[in-house]
Amino acid sequence: MKFRTGLLVGTAFVAGLVLAPLGREVGAWMLPAAFAQNAGQAETYRLLTLFGDVFDRVRADYVEPVKDRELIENAINGMLTGLDPHSGYMNAKAYKEMQVDTRGEFGGLGIEVTQEGGFIKVISPIDDTPASRAGIKAGDFILSLDGTTVQGMTLNDAVDKMRGAPNSKIKLTIRREGVDKPLDVTLTREVIHIQVVKSHMESGEVGYIRLTKFTEQTDAGMRKAFTDLKRQAGGHLHALILDLRNNPGGLLDQAVAVADDFIAQGEIVSTRARHPEDSQRWNAKGGDITDSLPIVVLINGGSASASEIVAGALQDHQRAILLGSKSFGKGSVQTVIPLGNEGAMRLTTARYYTPSGRSIQGLGITPDVPVAASREEKPHFLPDREADLRGALSNTGGSQQGKAPPRTDLPPIAKDIPQLPPESWPAYDPAKPETDFQLQQAITLAKAMQPIKRAAR
Numbered sequence: 508m509k510f511r512t513g514l515l516v517g518t519a520f521v522a523g524l525v526l527a528p529l530g531r532e533v534g535a536w537m538l539p540a541a542f543a544q545n546a547g548q549a550e551t552y553r554l555l556t557l558f559g560d561v562f563d564r565v566r567a568d569y570v571e572p573v574k575d576r577e578l579i580e581n582a583i584n585g586m587l588t589g590l591d592p593h594s595g596y597m598n599a600k601a602y603k604e605m606q607v608d609t610r611g612e613f614g615g616l617g618i619e620v621t622q623e624g625g626f627i628k629v630i631s632p633i634d635d636t637p638a639s640r641a642g643i644k645a646g647d648f649i650l651s652l653d654g655t656t657v658q659g660m661t662l663n664d665a666v667d668k669m670r671g672a673p674n675s676k677i678k679l680t681i682r683r684e685g686v687d688k689p690l691d692v693t694l695t696r697e698v699i700h701i702q703v704v705k706s707h708m709e710s711g712e713v714g715y716i717r718l719t720k721f722t723e724q725t726d727a728g729m730r731k732a733f734t735d736l737k738r739q740a741g742g743h744l745h746a747l748i749l750d751l752r753n754n755p756g757g758l759l760d761q762a763v764a765v766a767d768d769f770i771a772q773g774e775i776v777s778t779r780a781r782h783p784e785d786s787q788r789w790n791a792k793g794g795d796i797t798d799s800l801p802i803v804v805l806i807n808g809g810s811a812s813a814s815e816i817v818a819g820a821l822q823d824h825q826r827a828i829l830l831g832s833k834s835f836g837k838g839s840v841q842t843v844i845p846l847g848n849e850g851a852m853r854l855t856t857a858r859y860y861t862p863s864g865r866s867i868q869g870l871g872i873t874p875d876v877p878v879a880a881s882r883e884e885k886p887h888f889l890p891d892r893e894a895d896l897r898g899a900l901s902n903t904g905g906s907q908q909g910k911a912p913p914r915t916d917l918p919p920i921a922k923d924i925p926q927l928p929p930e931s932w933p934a935y936d937p938a939k940p941e942t943d944f945q946l947q948q949a950i951t952l953a954k955a956m957q958p959i960k961r962a963a964r
Contacts, residue, residue, distance in 0.1 A: 558582070562578060562579075562582075565578060566578070580596065580598050583596045583852075584596040584661065587852055587853070587854070589898065590855065590898065591839070591855050591898050591899065591900050592621075592893075592896040592897065592898055592899060593837070593839060593841055593853065593855055594841065594852070594853055594854050594855050595662070595663075595852070595853050596850065596851075596852050596853075597663060597850045597851050597852070597853070598663070598849070598850040599848060599849060599850045600667075600850075601663045601666075601667070601850060602845070602850040602851045604667070604670070613670065613698070613699055614670060614671055614672050614673045614675075614696050614697070614698055614699070615636075615669060615670045615671075615696060615697075615699045616636065616637050616638045616669050616670075616677070616694050616696060616699075617632060617633035617635075617636020617637055617638045617639060617697075617699050618631075618632055618633070618636075618638040618643060618669065619631045619632075619633065619720075619755050620649070620662070620665070620666065620669075621662070622662040622665075623648075623896065624648075625657075625658045625659075626648045626649060626650060626657055626658065626682075627648065627649040627657050627662070627665050628646070628647070628648050628649075628891075629643055629644065629645055629646065629647040629648070629649065629681075630645060630753070630755050630809060630811075631645045631753035631754075631755065631809050632644070632645070633699070633701065633719060634702065634705070634719060634937075635702065636697065636699055637694045637695055637696065637697055638694065639937070641692050641694050642692070643679075643681070643692065644683065645753055645809050646683075646684060646891060647681045647682070647683050648681060648682040648683075649665070649679055649680070649681050650680045650681060650682055650689055651679075651680040652665065652668050652669065652677060652678070652679060652680075653668075653677055653678050654678065654680075655668075670696070671696050672696065673696055673697050673698050674695060674696065674697075675695070675696050676693055676694065676695050676696070677693070677694055677696065678691055678692070678693045678694075679691070679692045679693075679694065680692075685883075701719070701720070701722070702719070703718060703719050703720050703721075703722050703724055703725050703728055704716065704717070704718060704719075704724075704725065704728035704729050704731075704732050705717045705719070705732075706732035706733075706735060706736055708736060708739050708740060709748065709940075709950050709953075710950065711745070711746075711950065711953075711954045712740050712743050712744055712745045712746075713744075713745065713746045713747070713748060713950055713953045713954060714733070714736035714737075714740065714744050714746070714747045714748065715736075715747075715748045715750065715946075716729060716732050716733065716736070716747065716748070716749055716750065717750040718749070718750070718751060718754055718765070718814075719753075719754055720754060720755065720756070720757050721754070721756060721757030721758050721761040721762050721765070721813040721814070722757055722758065722761065723758065723761065725757070725758075725761045725764075725765065726761050726764035726765050726768070729765055729768065730768065730796060733747070733768075733796060733797065744800065745800070745801070745953075745954075746800060746801040746802070746803070746953035746954065746956055747797060747800050747801070747802045747803075747953070748802075748803045748804075748805065748946070748949050748950065748953055749802060749803070749804045749805070749817075749827070750804075750805045750946070751804060751805060751806050751810045751814040751817065751818060752805050752806060752807040752809060752810055752831060752945070753807065753809035753810065754809070754810055754811070754813075754814040755809065755811050755812065755814070755835075756811050756812030756813035756814055756815075756837070757812075757813050758813065759776075759813060759816070759840060759859075761813065762776070762813035762814075762816040762817050763775050763776060763789045763816070765817050766791075766816065766817045766820040766821065767791050767792055768795070768796045768797075769795055769796070769797060769802060769821060769826055769827070770791040770795065770820060770821070770824050770826055771791060771793060771794060771795045772790075772791050772793060773790065773791055773824060773862060774788060774789070774790050774791075774820075774862040775789045775790060775791055775816075775820045775862065776788075776789050776816050776819070776820060776859050776860065776861065776862070777789070777859065777860045778840055778857040778858065778859045778860070779857060779858055779859075779860065779904060780856055780857040781856075781857075785856070785857070786857070787857075801953060801956035802821065802826065802827035802828070803827065803828050803829075803830055803949045803952050803953045803956070804817075804818050804821055804822075804827045804828070804829045804830070805829075805830055805831050805945055805946065805949055806818050806829055806830075806831045806832070806833075806834045806872060806874055807831045807832045807833075807834070807880065807945070808832060808833065808834065808835055808871075808891060808892065809835065810831075810834040810835060810872075811834065811835035811836075811837045811893075812835070812837040812839075814834065815834050815835070815836075815837065815838070815867055815871070815872055816859060816861075818834065818872050819861035819862075819865070819867060819872055819911075820861060820862055822861075822872065822875065822911050823861050823862040823863045823865075823911060823912060824862060825912075825914060825916055828875050828876060828914075828917060828921070828952060828956070829872065829874040829875045829876070830874050830875065830876040830877075830878055830924075830945065830948060830949050830952060831874050831877075831878055831880075831945050832874065832877065832878070832879060832880070833871040833872065833873050833874070834867070834871040834872040835871060835892060835893055836867055836868065836869050836870050836871035836872075836892055836893035836894055837867075837868070837893045838858055838859055838860075838866045838867045838868030838869070838870075838893075838900075838902070839855050839857070839858055839859070839868060839900055840855070840856060840857040840858070840859055841853045841854060841855050841856065842854055842856045855900070858900065858903070858904065860904070860905055861911075863906065863911065863912050864905060864906035865905045865906055865910065865911070866902050866903070866904060866905030867905075868893065868899075868900055868901070868902040868903075868905075869892075869893050869894035869899055869900070869901070869902045870894070870902060871892065871893070872911070873910075873911070875911075875914055875917060875921070876917070876921050876924055876948070876952065877926050878924060878925070878926055878944065878945050878948045879926055879927050879928070879944075879945075880935065880943075880944060880945055881928060881932075881935065881944070882927050882928055882930065882932070918952070918955045918956055919955075920951065920952065920955040921952060921955075924948050924951065924952060925948070928944040932944055
């Protein structure tokens with residue numbers, strides 16, 4: 508089965524959601540003997556011989572018998588994960604599950620996760636899933652699954668254990684910042700239907716669209732949502748809020764398409780690979796589906812990769828005002844490469860750059876209007892940004908040290924928007940938008956932007 512060539516720009520595996528399979532077929536493994544034909548590669552051949560010696564010793568003397576496949580797959584995964592936090596190996600089973608997940612229905616919990624410090628970290632619970640209803644929060648660390656510690660468990664194995672038949676139960680033990688003791692949460696798996704686009708009207712004829720992930724349906728879903736908002740507003744839609752908070756990324760082509768919906772002309776993003784001929788640039792195809800409607804984009808530390816491509820493009824073109832907190836800072840692109848019948852590998856193949864030429868790798872995108880979600884300064888006992896991840900790529904080749912071009916188009920009210928909620932602000936409740944301080948400030952800003960006429964570019 509062939510899959511079209513493509514790129515991934517996401518941060519996480521998902522217990523109930525993974526990225527779509529994209530990539531190209533690769534040839535057979537090169538035999539170690541081929542290295543012996545070139546004296547200049549004698550060191551490589553010696554090291555491959557060392558690998559064979561270790562492999563033989565483990566097979567012969569490890570305290571328990573180990574399957575050869577397990578040893579080889581662990582070695583391959585170690586080779587890839589040792590490169591950077593986002594490269595890795597998927598065996599045939601994991602790769603098949605990845606393909607199934609792209610259909611959008613599967614038994615799971617609805618948690619986007621990654622691996623840090625030997626534990627499984629929650630990037631974000633997916634809306635309207637067992638995880639979100641049980642109160643699982645972004646930043647939680649999963650310590651054990653049904654009493655089995657996740658330490659020593661691969662991310663693939665942990666995700667596989669969290670998936671399962673609908674109506675089956677699983678107990679998660681989690682560590683939460685600010686809570687002294689671990690928490691036990693029992694969840695019932697469900698068939699997860701991922702709704703990647705949500706929308707509604709806010710007061711003052713302001714439309715709201717939330718993108719939870721960049722899948723193959725994201726751009727089409729967003730365009731439909733915008734059409735619905737215009738109909739609901741009766742032709743009086745005056746501003747739009749695009750919520751990318753806790754969106755971990757996904758497909759590069761979908762990020763380009765979403766940005767293209769709002770940018771009339773110019774560059775959206777470029778990638779630079781190891782070989783110059785593999786570098787690419789994507790430009791807007793012309794047209795703005797909103798007809799230059801004022802836009803506020805919400806971002807936070809959970810906005811990563813494809814989300815940052817969209818936010819960076821809209822910020823560099825001064826097409827939208829970014830409000831919230833600094834984004835995750837993942838500026839690399841992964842290609843999924845099928846390995847015949849032996850699964851696939853995710854390999855970091857390029858860095859990406861915003862239209863102004865900046866790399867946000869390890870730096871993130873700084874919002875034009877900084878607004879915190881709460882007054883609490885949460886303690887950080889483990890990494891929560893790209894730059895904190897072990898083996899993260901360096902930031903190279905970009906311009907302006909990751910800073911966006913200076914803005915001169917912010918409405919006067921922007922400087923008066925508070926960076927912190929008042930002490931009397933109620934605790935955030937997902938079911939009550941009025942408790943979402945960042946969203947409420949975005950609405951205020953969007954209303955103030957309504958009279959602004961954008962100059963022709």
